Amino acid sequence: MARYIDAEKLKCSIDSETDSIFDWDMTIEELYYNLCKLIDDEPTADVQPVKRGTWENTNTPNQLRCSNCEIIHFIAQYPHGEINYCPNCGARMDGVLSE
Ligand SMILES: [Zn+2]
Structure with missing residues (x-):
């Protein structure tokens, strides 16, 4: 089943978590994993x-x-x-x- 999240809140989460999800030494795979985890952690929107x-x-x-x-x-x-x-x-x- 589809799960809906608020795109604007997700962008705010990415902005506020940039230091913990991104590092210049990390691989693309690590960055991808961190972004996926951030998306998974976003609360479900009431739609x-x-x-x-x-x-x-x-x-x-x-x-x-x-x-x-x-x-x-x-x-x-x-x-x-x-x-x-x-x-x-x-x-x-x-x-x-x-x-
Ligand atoms: Zn009708």
Whole structure:
């Protein structure tokens, strides 16, 4: 299973641990091992997988169904066409309309 870490915190850890992970006399393999250990020691970030979906046409005009949660939305609620996310489940709608 994937484990997510905060890239910015990792860079801070590398900066603060430079003296202990890097030495001019070490080999590339030793440096690689030290960096891997530093990455392994980074705490797991609190993240959530991105939900993805598409807006599906319904048989009713001006209504679309979220393919992720199946709730039906009225297109008129999005006068500026800002329907990139499902307001119910948060799914990212980066697909195309499906029939
Ligand atoms: Zn949804």
